[in-house]
Amino acid sequence: MKNKTLPFSVIIIFGIFFFIFYKGLEDSKIYTPDVTTKKEIPVFNTKEFFSGENVKSSRIFELDKVYLLNIWSSWCLPCRQEHPLLMSLNLENKLNIIGMNYKDNLKNAENFLKELGNPYKEIFIDLDGTIAIEWGAYGVPESFLIYNNEIIKKYIGPLNQELVDEINLLIK
Amino acid sequence: MKFLKFFLIVIILFSISSVNAEQNDKRNKITKNLRCLICQGQSVYDSDSEFANSLKIVVDNKLQEGLSEDQIYEYFKIKYGEWILYDPGLNKNTYILWLLPILIFLIGGAIIYKSFIVKK
Numbered sequence: 001m002k003n004k005t006l007p008f009s010v011i012i013i014f015g016i017f018f019f020i021f022y023k024g025l026e027d028s029k030i031y032t033p034d035v036t037t038k039k040e041i042p043v044f045n046t047k048e049f050f051s052g053e054n055v056k057s058s059r060i061f062e063l064d065k066v067y068l069l070n071i072w073s074s075w076c077l078p079c080r081q082e083h084p085l086l087m088s089l090n091l092e093n094k095l096n097i098i099g100m101n102y103k104d105n106l107k108n109a110e111n112f113l114k115e116l117g118n119p120y121k122e123i124f125i126d127l128d129g130t131i132a133i134e135w136g137a138y139g140v141p142e143s144f145l146i147y148n149n150e151i152i153k154k155y156i157g158p159l160n161q162e163l164v165d166e167i168n169l170l171i172k
Numbered sequence: 173m174k175f176l177k178f179f180l181i182v183i184i185l186f187s188i189s190s191v192n193a194e195q196n197d198k199r200n201k202i203t204k205n206l207r208c209l210i211c212q213g214q215s216v217y218d219s220d221s222e223f224a225n226s227l228k229i230v231v232d233n234k235l236q237e238g239l240s241e242d243q244i245y246e247y248f249k250i251k252y253g254e255w256i257l258y259d260p261g262l263n264k265n266t267y268i269l270w271l272l273p274i275l276i277f278l279i280g281g282a283i284i285y286k287s288f289i290v291k292k
Contacts, residue, residue: 005286006175009279016275020268103222129226130233136251138210139223 039151041144042134049101049109049123060122066095066171067146070120071132073102074112076140078158083116085159090119094171099123102132102140145170176287179280202231202244205258215258 044057061067070086072079090097099120101109106125126132135144136154143155145167152170155163203217208224216224216231227248234244248256260266 005283009283013276013279016272020272023268103226128229129222130230133226133230133251 039136041146041149041151042131044131044134046124046126046131049099049106049125055124060098060124061146061149063148065147067098067144068095068167069098069100069135069144069146071100071102071126071135071137071140071142073104073140074108075104076102079141080112080116082141082158082160083119085161085164086119087117089164089167095167096121100131100135101125103127103129176283179283198241199228199231199235202235202241203228205245206231206248207256207258209252209256 041061042057046055046057047053048055068089072083086097089095097119099122101123103126124131132139132142138156141158143159144151145153145155159167200217203224204215206216206227208214208216208219208221208227210223211219211221214224216227231244234247239247245257254260254263260269262270
């Protein structure tokens with residue numbers, strides 16, 4: 001009795017382990033975040049960048065308009081790279097670019113805009129990074145394409161010409 | 173027989189789930205169960221990245237708002253997906269993870285039953 005069950009169960013157990021590890025081989029080890037989810041934008045209170053006045057998110061994002069929310073910071077080097085692209089996108093009348101200044105020193109941020117130009121229609125402040133978490137963001141730079149208070153697409157990392165072309169296509 | 177003893181020890185070792193000592197602090201407990209998405213192999217608790225630091229503040233805020241542990245996990249799951257949780261729920265990707273211990277337990281039980289009880 002014993003002689004029969006033992007080899008049999010050993011084979012089954014090894015079979016199960018083999019199956020699991022074999023299945024694991026096929027899976028991608030690189031985590032790719034979901035970028036095309038249609039999610040409602042979060043509701044939050046924040047401060048306006050230049051005036052320091054309190055603003056509600058519902059006042060910034062209106063229905064029936066296309067917005068590009070760009071998370072940026074003066075200490076972030078890739079933000080510096082993508083900034084000229086944002087300036088070029090700003091020429092598109094359809095698109096309202098909103099800036100979220102992420103964990104920044106306000107003086108440095110102002111100098112950053114003076115040096116490279118200001119593509120943003122409005123800028124609000126996220127001093128401790130909690131608003132970025134509300135948005136489901138990973139860090140800086142990151143951009144969200146928004147229409148009717150819904151996130152249409154999320155761009156993690158700096159924008160490049162290809163992505164700018166894609167945005168132009170999407171908002172047409 | 174030796175194999176059986178070994179097998180029993182393995183089962184016992186596996187069934188003692190991770191030893192969670194000193195988890196009195198709720199925030200620490202929650203942040204330890206959240207994956208720092210921009211760091212490799214670190215929990216939010218362990219990490220000192222900008223992302224993790226902000227996440228800790230959010231957990232604090234949510235606790236102050238009176239959200240329960242599960243509600244906070246659910247909140248982050250909606251924002252970042254299931255990957256952010258170190259303790260995943262049962263779904264089609266994780267069923268093996270959840271069912272394997274039960275399966276091993278049943279097979280082990282069957283072996284014990286056959287070799288000890290039926291023999292007598």
